[in-house]
Amino acid sequence: xxxxxxxxFFRGCLIPARYPHFEYVARTILPQLGIQLLDIDEFTxxxxxxxxxxxxxxxxxxxxxxxxxxxxxxxxxxxxxxNGCINxxxxxxxxxxxxxxxxxxxxxxxxxxxxxxxGTIETKHYLQAIMxxxxxxxxxxxxxxxLDGLKVATxxxxxxxxxxxxxxxxxxxxxxxxxxxVAVLGAEPVDYDLKALCCGVGFSLSGQTxxxxxxxxDKLENMRxxxxxxxxxxxxxxxxQFDLGQQTTSRKYELDFKLPVVDYLQIxxxxxxxxxxxxxYDSHRVKDKNFESKLKRG
Amino acid sequence: xxxxxxxxxxxxxxxxxxxxxxxxxxGTCALMCPVTRYGEDYNLRxxxxxxxxxxxxxxxxxxxxxxxxxxxxxxxxxxxxxxxxVFKALKEIAFETGRAPLSVVSLVKSVxxxxxxxxxxxxxxxxxxxxxxxxxxxxxxxxxxxxxxxTGLEKKLDILKAKRxxxxx
Numbered sequence: 398x399x400x401x402x403x404x405x406f407f408r409g410c411l412i413p414a415r416y417p418h419f420e421y422v423a424r425t426i427l428p429q430l431g432i433q434l435l436d437i438d439e440f441t442x443x444x445x446x447x448x449x450x451x452x453x454x455x456x457x458x459x460x461x462x463x464x465x466x467x468x469x470x471x472x473x474x475x476x477x478x479x480n481g482c483i484n485x486x487x488x489x490x491x492x493x494x495x496x497x498x499x500x501x502x503x504x505x506x507x508x509x510x511x512x513x514x515x516g517t518i519e520t521k522h523y524l525q526a527i528m529x530x531x532x533x534x535x536x537x538x539x540x541x542x543x544l545d546g547l548k549v550a551t552x553x554x555x556x557x558x559x560x561x562x563x564x565x566x567x568x569x570x571x572x573x574x575x576x577x578x579v580a581v582l583g584a585e586p587v588d589y590d591l592k593a594l595c596c597g598v599g600f601s602l603s604g605q606t607x608x609x610x611x612x613x614x615d616k617l618e619n620m621r622x623x624x625x626x627x628x629x630x631x632x633x634x635x636x637x638q639f640d641l642g643q644q645t646t647s648r649k650y651e652l653d654f655k656l657p658v659v660d661y662l663q664i665x666x667x668x669x670x671x672x673x674x675x676x677x678y679d680s681h682r683v684k685d686k687n688f689e690s691k692l693k694r695g
Numbered sequence: 696x697x698x699x700x701x702x703x704x705x706x707x708x709x710x711x712x713x714x715x716x717x718x719x720x721x722g723t724c725a726l727m728c729p730v731t732r733y734g735e736d737y738n739l740r741x742x743x744x745x746x747x748x749x750x751x752x753x754x755x756x757x758x759x760x761x762x763x764x765x766x767x768x769x770x771x772x773x774x775x776x777x778x779x780x781v782f783k784a785l786k787e788i789a790f791e792t793g794r795a796p797l798s799v800v801s802l803v804k805s806v807x808x809x810x811x812x813x814x815x816x817x818x819x820x821x822x823x824x825x826x827x828x829x830x831x832x833x834x835x836x837x838x839x840x841x842x843x844x845x846t847g848l849e850k851k852l853d854i855l856k857a858k859r860x861x862x863x864x
Contacts, residue, residue: 410811410812414815415813438832441810441839442806446764447764448760449803453787455846455848456846463838505845506846556765559765559767569766569770570771593767594729595765597733599730600730608730615733
């Protein structure tokens with residue numbers, strides 16, 4: 398049953414530095430699905446596709462290329478846990494494979510680091526690895542306790558889906574893959590209107606807290622209106638917006654939002670029989686009795 | 696009118712984002728843009744795109760950095776203008792000329808010097824130890840210094856530093 402595909406484990410930096418519990422959950426869950434993780438200590442920040450790429454595209458590309466080279470040297474594909482990381486790694490890998498002149502220029506820049514981009518590996522977000530290596534139907538066999546009665550608002554996020562011609566994961570304007578991955582666990586994905594709307598992290602990064610809360614208010618109200626018990630994400634930046642940002646938004650608008658936010662690997666873990674505690678739910682800010690009672694066992 | 700480029704360095708700008716000339720001002724990008732929808736100063740006529748493109752000096756506008764490069768405008772544009780590419784070009788000009796927000800400059804420096812965009816906190820170190828996670832500190836960050844030198848980023852940062860020192864004197 399096991400696929401035992403080995404991957405270079407690209408942890409990024411927001412998860413190790415701020416949300417280490419997601420790294421713990423990934424190390425707990427992924428190997429059980431046959432996704433084996435190899436640590437490479439030389440990996441650095443990806444670097445991010447919003448601000449660093451904006452400031453200096455050539456350096457952004459070179460840093461991403463060096464990270465890809467490290468996995469190429471081990472002859473394995475990369476798996477990561479963050480939409481920002483996959484957007485950078487997949488875009489760099491795509492551009493450098495496609496454009497020989499750019500690759501030559503990049504290899505001149507990398508020459509004195511001892512690394513050279515060859516274009517021999519794939520880069521994947523863990524959701525892509527799950528879809529490619531296991532697939533929806535086989536994932537069903539890992540479900541021990543179906544999440545019956547749990548309504549989930551999924552938020553796939555922008556940088557895992559766009560540009561669609563590079564990421565090749567889902568329709569950025571009407572995403573549905575994460576819904577299918579939630580449905581196979583026995584939970585019910587809710588088809589809310591603002592599913593494709595960005596989490597608003599760009600506002601938070603540029604200090605625009607009013608705009609960030611306004612966006613979150615609309616999105617959270619819409620999720621609640623469609624009956625969601627919780628939110629599922631696959632990115633630490635989206636998580637930060639919906640978890641920390643939900644508290645700020647609740648206070649600002651005097652609306653008592655209570656939509657716990659879980660990473661897909663956590664909700665998969667619940668269906669595999671892990672408890673809330675084991676999946677590090679205590680590390681989250683937004684908690685809700687209704688959600689917790691739906692996951693109570695036996 | 697959505698796009699009317701008054702930017703004085705128009706030609707240099709078009710060099711980096713030539714497709715902008717194909718824009719027929721349909722406004723579909725603005726309908727999908729979260730910055731237009733939620734940014735305080737915008738509405739359906741005064742959009743984020745309009746604000747940036749009609750400015751005489753777009754790289755000077757701090758609003759430029761609100762764009763989270765969500766690519767919705769790219770996905771819906773019927774003319775393949777690729778607005779994120781244009782914004783990226785403007786951000787690069789802003790960075791080179793010392794007009795990027797300090798938070799962006801700090802982030803760039805942090806990545807180059809430590810290999811991380813976000814520093815490790817003591818709370819995270821404790822939590823990592825509790826969860827028995829392996830230590831986390833990127834190795835061989837010297838490589839990033841070499842890269843910054845070879846791409847010209849190091850030189851840009853030196854110029855920015857000198858410029859700021861002069862301004863303070």
